[in-house]
Amino acid sequence: MVGVKLFRTDAMKRGVTEVTPRLAEVEADVQGLVEMHMETLLGVRFLASEYSTGPVHGGRIDSLALDENGSPVIVEYKRGVDAGVINQGLFYLAWLMDHRAEFEHLVRDRLGVAVASQVLWSGPRLICIAGDFTRYDVHAVREHRRSIDLVRYRLFGSDLLGLETVASVSGGMQVARPVRGRTVARAADVQHASLVELAGAVDEALLGLGDGVHRVERKQYRAYQRLRNFACLCPPQRSKLLVYLKVDPKDVHLVPGFTRDVSGLGHHGTGDLEVQLRTSRDVERAQDLFRASYAAA
Numbered sequence: 001m002v003g004v005k006l007f008r009t010d011a012m013k014r015g016v017t018e019v020t021p022r023l024a025e026v027e028a029d030v031q032g033l034v035e036m037h038m039e040t041l042l043g044v045r046f047l048a049s050e051y052s053t054g055p056v057h058g059g060r061i062d063s064l065a066l067d068e069n070g071s072p073v074i075v076e077y078k079r080g081v082d083a084g085v086i087n088q089g090l091f092y093l094a095w096l097m098d099h100r101a102e103f104e105h106l107v108r109d110r111l112g113v114a115v116a117s118q119v120l121w122s123g124p125r126l127i128c129i130a131g132d133f134t135r136y137d138v139h140a141v142r143e144h145r146r147s148i149d150l151v152r153y154r155l156f157g158s159d160l161l162g163l164e165t166v167a168s169v170s171g172g173m174q175v176a177r178p179v180r181g182r183t184v185a186r187a188a189d190v191q192h193a194s195l196v197e198l199a200g201a202v203d204e205a206l207l208g209l210g211d212g213v214h215r216v217e218r219k220q221y222r223a224y225q226r227l228r229n230f231a232c233l234c235p236p237q238r239s240k241l242l243v244y245l246k247v248d249p250k251d252v253h254l255v256p257g258f259t260r261d262v263s264g265l266g267h268h269g270t271g272d273l274e275v276q277l278r279t280s281r282d283v284e285r286a287q288d289l290f291r292a293s294y295a296a297a
Contacts, residue, residue, distance in 0.1 A: 043228025232269025244271030
């Protein structure tokens with residue numbers, strides 16, 4: 001983001017004008033903008049702002065949220081560079097893990113009983129949004145056994161916001177190297193051994209898209225996440241695997257039996273494009289769609 005230059009083009013005069021990047025006037029401007037559009041920007045649902053951790057702990061969490069997979073999320077903001085943002089976020093994350101019932105009560109009040117019952121405590125997340133980070137910050141997140149995302153922001157002109165993931169590390173969500181033969185369900189539960197190998201090939205392909213891919217295990221699906229979910233792999237059916245991608249079906253030439261528009265249809269996981277995989281050739285055919293979804297996230 002720091003090295004990116006943004007220009008406005010004038011189609012009539014064939015000229016370009018550079019849009020100068022800037023930081024917010026105050027930290028609260030960044031917080032207010034992100035909280036207002038949190039689901040679009042970060043893929044998480046807003047729960048509370050400036051949440052008090054009580055008189056004993058004596059803190060105030062900038063933003064509390066819940067991500068697409070049900071993981072609790074703390075978001076901390078800094079206008080510029082601040083060496084304390086990670087430690088501050090970890091301080092609040094420790095408090096959150098000790099006050100699970102309080103968080104679930106908040107989720108129940110904001111999003112309902114059903115959502116509160118599905119909170120995933122194995123992978124709480126910390127997202128730090130700041131004007132910039134140092135190399136020491138990037139090193140520090142890799143030393144912690146927590147899921148932490150460092151996101152750099154820039155404002156361009158009066159109406160453009162840029163977000164760049166500087167570092168993304170998984171803690172409880174278990175980032176793993178691609179391994180052939182891993183399955184969404186136990187092998188004994190899969191009727192066809194070929195689907196076991198196929199699920200391993202999909203796993204390898206999705207994890208191999210980039211270093212910052214997190215894998216989140218849920219009962220109904222396995223999510224592949226890059227700040228936001230970009231793919232969800234469901235347990236094998238009798239003859240196929242279903243993968244849901246964050247790709248607009250309107251931008252894809254839909255092929256019956258391979259791709260399907262499921263926007264507005266209920267299904268496990270997230271994404272409006274369903275990809276049906278039956279053979280290794282289907283996995284190869286889906287590679288461009290996997291990459292497009294990864295890029296969009």
